[in-house]
Amino acid sequence: MKYLxxxxxxxxxxxxxxxxxxxxxxxxxxxxxxxxISIIFGLILCVLPQILKPASQKKG
Structure with missing residues (x-):
């Protein structure tokens, strides 16, 4: 929901x-x-936190 x-x-x-x-x-x-442009920027905003998570937080 937060992504929408x-x-x-x-x-x-x-x-x-x-x-x-x-x-x-x-x-x-x-x-x-x-x-x-705004949709592309919004998708980047939604995906970027998942990519930048440290490896220790991705497993859990």
Missing amino acids: VTLFWTIIYGQVIGYMGAALTSTQDNPVNALV
Whole structure:
């Protein structure tokens, strides 16, 4: 469940950041690009803690 919440909020924040970034750079907002980038970033956030666990914690 925590992974779904993390992905949900990364999508929301990704859209907001994409919109603000487009407004600040005076370019057209592309929500599809923001969606893809935020999903990739969210997946990295979900997988990274599992990869970085010390070996002693992975067995239990």
